[in-house]
Amino acid sequence: MTSHRVAYDLNEALLAPGEVAIIGAGPGDPGLLSLRALALIEQADCLVFDRLVSKEVLALASPGVRRFYVGKAANCHAMTQEQTNALLVRLASEGKRVVRLKGGDPYIFGRGGEEAEILVENGIPFRVVPGITSAQGCAAYGGFPLTHRDHAQSVTFVTGHCKGDGALALNWQALAGAHQTVVFYMGLANAALISKKLQECGLGADHPVALVERGTTPEQRQVITCLGELVSTIDKHDLRPPTLIVVGDVVRLVDVLAQPIPEEAVFASGETLELAQERIVL
Structure with missing residues (x-):
């Protein structure tokens, strides 16, 4: 099977130090990730990701990226939502380029709206990239x-x-x-x-x-x-x-x-x- 790389050129500003990108990683298949999401993942200094983000999507980040798992399952949370909010604020305040990866779409049962509100309250710039929902x-x-x-x-x-x-x-x-x-x-x-x-x-x-x-x-x-x-x-x-x-x-x-x-x-x-x-x- 022949391997192909996709070339893309998006008209979008680079992720800035201290900025957060809230990204929908889709329901699992890495082929469903958007080009805009891929471009931002490749720029990240830090990945903050949920349980349902596939390992294939995580592998698209640069080797030196710092990874923070904040996944949630029934009665088993790696971090509370409040702790996740605080982590995003802290990393951005340290000048890191932060990608917040969520399974599916961040604004459909993904708590993306709650996290965006916290970023606004703390004066942290952010952008949202939709994903194919489950x-x-x-x-x-x-x-x-x-x-x-x-x-x-x-x-x-x-x-x-x-x-x-x-x-x-x-x-x-x-x-x-x-x-x-x-x-x-x-x-x-x-x-x-x-x-x-x-x-x-x-x-x-x-x-x-x-x-x-x-x-x-x-x-x-x-x-x-x-x-x-x-x-x-x-x-x-x-x-x-x-x-x-x-x-x-x-x-x-x-x-x-x-x-x-x-x-x-x-x-x-x-x-x-x-x-x-x-x-x-x-």
């Missing part, structure tokens, strides 16, 4: 659209986990409306509540649901189920975070639109084509 990546790689003129005229991104482990108080009636797609981020722990509330508000037990674990990565797993079997499906397949819950009729299109894995595909895990097909299409 919902977009998982749907495209999973073989179904998020909107479709015949099935869904709108899409809603919803947090399935509230701040401080509080109650998940959502407008369930609106989320159960017809002709829409609803994507729950971080919703595994509340899957029983999601299933119950949506059915109480009018969606049928047979309403289609896609569960996509580690979307766009070599470890992607996808299971198609329905609202009535949501919890049992999660348990049966032992699905773990990060897993998106996609609710809507668009999920039915996976039978038509899902693409076969090419025979020449090379997987980072070294698995065979047969294993990869079994993994992705359950």
